[in-house]
Amino acid sequence: MAIPRAAKTQRRTRIQEEKEEVILEAALDVFSMHGFKGATIDQIAEVAGMSKPNLLYYFRTKEAMHRALIDRVLDTWLDPLREFDAEGNPEVEIKSYIRRKLEMARDFPRESRLFANEILRGAPLIVEELDDLRKLVDEKAEVIRAWVKAGKIGRCDPYHLIFSIWATTQHYADFDVQVKAVLGPTRSGDGRFEDAARFLEQLYMNGLQIRS
Amino acid sequence: MAIPRAAKTQRRTRIQEEKEEVILEAALDVFSMHGFKGATIDQIAEVAGMSKPNLLYYFRTKEAMHRALIDRVLDTWLDPLREFDAEGNPEVEIKSYIRRKLEMARDFPRESRLFANEILRGAPLIVEELDDLRKLVDEKAEVIRAWVKAGKIGRCDPYHLIFSIWATTQHYADFDVQVKAVLGPTRSGDGRFEDAARFLEQLYMNGLQIRS
DNA sequence: GGATAATTTGACCGGTTGGTAAACATTACA
């Protein structure tokens, strides 16, 4: 009897929902740590607590797993930027953007590393998504430019402003080991995110000449 | 006839010097792009223009190549921070630190990515080096703290200041594809490093309340 | 030029890895 692949069926079973969830969770663990090529299906299977062929019943190839993960992650990854509101005032908007990005670095470091891995590799399979990203950033850059023109913040290049916020916040997820190694066991507890938030808010408020 | 491994001989031949150079150059290409596990000896051999056993004549294992690369890169990678001078004044020191780090991101992006790959993977084989790093950063953090106490720069956490400079500058090497994708082909020429430098200098001068 | 050491390569090996085949087990549903 021909066995219909889970991926092909139109309706998704309860079991499919559950197992795909478990698999993606395990895959996130392994992919974010070892990168695409470094990760093995066996590893993912072990973390997921099921056999390798069983994984391949839900995702036909290793690449399909990776793709599914990337799609899911990218979607939520840009949410903080989407919320960046033109109507709001710069102080609140920028502060809360930094906060949200730092929270994501703290709460979803694996997602951040998965993304970083992908970009490091030259982003072979997210070219279209990068195009969406460009449009979104263009849009938000306009907002920032408007703030500059209105004299609400100092003159600055909006693109490099956004880059710098991405870099400084994601740094705490992607370079976690380095940060911990430098801060030492004493200062690298959960408090380091508070310290980072305080520093960055101050840096950007003064740096962009935003009066609080 | 027992063939002495190149790595074992005390004296290094002219050929050894040359070939090891060619190999490390190729290895940097491949490792920085695909990560340690993603890179294959065959790939490196092809880029280096020699046969796989020939590579393994100079470096006994893939890991030996990687180790040699890391050692070489790490040494020069921290030079800009070492030059950070306590005697100098904050404006000059911080500005030129940013400049140097940006230049390295521009001129040695592969080295930056190699390092990023290593950290992302949990820095399995540079634990000792991370300890040296910590000492160096501790030292420089003292310098910054002294500047703060002397009222030369605004109050701030010196560690997170250093992290933020690392993050913002290395971002242009590690996330190059993303930066290019966002800026588009028009604005992503060589000029983007000048734009970045201008933005960052302004951000840090104002952000740290350094009067120019 | 010849002996010796250094260098290079084609053929090969064992282990790993992505993926498959097919039998077996379980669930959904009439």
Add this chain to the structure above:
DNA sequence: TGTAATGTTTACCAACCGGTCAAATTATCC
């Protein structure tokens, strides 16, 4: 409850990959 669809596993394969071996080639030095 029976049965067809769905889910799971064991055994396996072919390709790949890190590394070895021995033979061939080239450089070095007297």
